[in-house]
Amino acid sequence: MLAMTADIRLDFLRDRPNQEETPDNLKQYFTDCVRDNLHIMLCMSPLNPKFPIRARKFPGLVSCPTVDWFLPWPEEAL
Numbered sequence: 001m002l003a004m005t006a007d008i009r010l011d012f013l014r015d016r017p018n019q020e021e022t023p024d025n026l027k028q029y030f031t032d033c034v035r036d037n038l039h040i041m042l043c044m045s046p047l048n049p050k051f052p053i054r055a056r057k058f059p060g061l062v063s064c065p066t067v068d069w070f071l072p073w074p075e076e077a078l
Contacts, residue, residue, distance in 0.1 A: 005023065005026040005027075008026060008030055008033070009026065011029075011033075012025070012029045015029070016029060042065075044061075045077070046077050047076065047077050
């Protein structure tokens with residue numbers, strides 16, 4: 001924890017000049033930065049037999065995603 005706070009201290013002071021430099025505030029700043037910048041990518045093929053099972057277990061994966069098409073999909077997958 002001490003090494004992490006030393007690394008983000010200058011950024012904390014620049015971004016939040018009105019907050020006191022306490023371990024709790026530094027930890028909250030780190031958590032906020034991670035939450036704002038963390039991106040997760042899940043890649044699943046609809047041809048995989050487990051795809052419908054996962055779609056039923058985790059409906060958010062199907063109802064809330066951003067789909068980026070990088071290559072043409074086979075007709076069977078559409």
